[in-house]
Amino acid sequence: MTGMAAILGGIFEAGFFTSGPVRVALLVGGVVSLVSAVVGVFTVIRGQSFAGHSLGDLGTTGGSAAYLLGVNPLWGFITSAVIGALAIETFGNRRPRERDMATGIVLGAGLGLAALFLYLGTVQHNTSGAAVSILFGSMFVISSSMIPVFVALSLAALAVVALLYRPLLLSTVSQEIAFARGVPVRAVGMVYLLALAIAVSLSCVTIGAILSTAVLIGPAAAALRLTKRPGLAIAWAAVIGVTVTWVSTLLAYDSYYWPPAGRGWPVSFFVVTLVLIVYLLADLGSRQASRRAGARAMGGNDGRAGADGSTQPAESWVLGAE
Amino acid sequence: MFSGFMVNAWVVATIVAVVAGVVGFFTVLRGSAFVAHAIPQAGFAGAAGASLIGVSTFAGLGAFALVSAVAIGLLGKRGRHDAMTALWLVFMLGLGALFLSWSQEYAAAVFALLFGEVLGVSTNQVLVTAALGAVCIAALVVLYRPLLLSSVVPTVAEAHGIRSQQMEMCFLVVVAVATTMSVPVVGALLMFSLMIGAPGAARSFTAKPLVALGLSVAISLLIVWISIAASYLTDWPVGFFVGVLGAVFFIGGRAWATWRRSDVGRGDEADSRGGAGQLEEVGQLA
Numbered sequence: 072m073t074g075m076a077a078i079l080g081g082i083f084e085a086g087f088f089t090s091g092p093v094r095v096a097l098l099v100g101g102v103v104s105l106v107s108a109v110v111g112v113f114t115v116i117r118g119q120s121f122a123g124h125s126l127g128d129l130g131t132t133g134g135s136a137a138y139l140l141g142v143n144p145l146w147g148f149i150t151s152a153v154i155g156a157l158a159i160e161t162f163g164n165r166r167p168r169e170r171d172m173a174t175g176i177v178l179g180a181g182l183g184l185a186a187l188f189l190y191l192g193t194v195q196h197n198t199s200g201a202a203v204s205i206l207f208g209s210m211f212v213i214s215s216s217m218i219p220v221f222v223a224l225s226l227a228a229l230a231v232v233a234l235l236y237r238p239l240l241l242s243t244v245s246q247e248i249a250f251a252r253g254v255p256v257r258a259v260g261m262v263y264l265l266a267l268a269i270a271v272s273l274s275c276v277t278i279g280a281i282l283s284t285a286v287l288i289g290p291a292a293a294a295l296r297l298t299k300r301p302g303l304a305i306a307w308a309a310v311i312g313v314t315v316t317w318v319s320t321l322l323a324y325d326s327y328y329w330p331p332a333g334r335g336w337p338v339s340f341f342v343v344t345l346v347l348i349v350y351l352l353a354d355l356g357s358r359q360a361s362r363r364a365g366a367r368a369m370g371g372n373d374g375r376a377g378a379d380g381s382t383q384p385a386e387s388w389v390l391g392a393e
Numbered sequence: 394m395f396s397g398f399m400v401n402a403w404v405v406a407t408i409v410a411v412v413a414g415v416v417g418f419f420t421v422l423r424g425s426a427f428v429a430h431a432i433p434q435a436g437f438a439g440a441a442g443a444s445l446i447g448v449s450t451f452a453g454l455g456a457f458a459l460v461s462a463v464a465i466g467l468l469g470k471r472g473r474h475d476a477m478t479a480l481w482l483v484f485m486l487g488l489g490a491l492f493l494s495w496s497q498e499y500a501a502a503v504f505a506l507l508f509g510e511v512l513g514v515s516t517n518q519v520l521v522t523a524a525l526g527a528v529c530i531a532a533l534v535v536l537y538r539p540l541l542l543s544s545v546v547p548t549v550a551e552a553h554g555i556r557s558q559q560m561e562m563c564f565l566v567v568v569a570v571a572t573t574m575s576v577p578v579v580g581a582l583l584m585f586s587l588m589i590g591a592p593g594a595a596r597s598f599t600a601k602p603l604v605a606l607g608l609s610v611a612i613s614l615l616i617v618w619i620s621i622a623a624s625y626l627t628d629w630p631v632g633f634f635v636g637v638l639g640a641v642f643f644i645g646g647r648a649w650a651t652w653r654r655s656d657v658g659r660g661d662e663a664d665s666r667g668g669a670g671q672l673e674e675v676g677q678l679a
Contacts, residue, residue, distance in 0.1 A: 177640070292477075
């Protein structure tokens, strides 16, 4: 009994569960990574990782503008992410490579503006510390009065994904089939991008731009390695996302006494490292599974087909279900 | 504006603009904007780590950029290239955040590495930048035909014995070298804007690869020169002007293409002409 307590005491440093900031971080981090993981499954299937990452960086443009104007940064993040999403969709609606380029242009312009706003902010407030906290974010600085707003916006993003689930999946797998069945492909894509913008802004303002992309893409990409069924992938992504965030919060709290600086390692380091490890493990697992399947179906050809098929996991499922 | 320390700034920015115009042309052609965004930022993590252990930040930047290029190339081979790029990017940024949390005065250093300090370039730096820039250009001159072919029509390239995986790796390494030479002077964000903005605009004006390449370099030079002059006059960051001008040129190019299309009145046929014209040219090359 005492041994158990000693182990738990070793894992959870004193005060972990009673500390106010830690509770807020666990709650907000959990909610945000849950929403990101669910939205992220579609981001990964649709090949929009770059857009997902860019919307986060674009959010910092609004965040720095809000800082300059003295407005709550959340509204700055959301406004600029939504404008960014509209611009990306307007310029890059035709081919994948064009979308890639349009995203790059919008991102470049947004970052340029962010550079200006941060510069003006630095001149005005005589410190560049704010710039760094806008760029990197920190989970431990969330005020508890903002929690209802976060929860409401999170629910809105989840509701959009739930309502659009089937048309979104169909138009992701095959635009032609979706179009033939009367799905408004462009409108669905646009609304999804707006939900993505909200989810990314929420995570950016709470956990920073780095982690925003990490919890959006990492759990979803790992989950899609574990299963090809979209519904199951969403569940896996949510579990992985929340677990990684909570474990990282714990590690960051514990790391306060770790060398070399003696003031804690950043949460972001733990999240990105865990996310990468989980993804690589899932990738290894799926590779071995497909190799086994290939061996069963006699001949390496089938194994390779299985590996290739995993780039379009939803396809067989959607078409099979119809 | 042209005296003393400003001379180095003009020279180094011109070199960077030429390299960005050439490397960016292929980046846009291959749809590799995300990688072009990720590798400079990974280099930033390397610089942070190097400054922590007291090594030259230049070496750290180069090492991390190269490792990232190889890692993205290898790990992204199977499955989703863009998701893997995103994961690697955030992993590198997380490492960078860790290194920064260990070192003392971080805020100003981050700012300089992300947004660059073109106005504080030494003559030594100019020489290093020029040498690495020459390496990039030379590599792309050698690779021009196979790289172009495998970027535009991968299947035809394969038929000619050009391995697209090999080409991808070569290209990523070139991006890494271009990053290493440019990030210390112009910053990670600015290099990216230049590499996408100028070629993106150039492509709207012509379908011929060589003309587009030349135009890309010309627009890139124009953007950089206007930006430095404007930055000198207003004291605002260079990155702002480069990012916004890139978008302005791109939108201008788009508007021009749309206007010409409606003028000729060929509608959607003209839309596919860009790709077809390129194919034609590449066909002649092959």
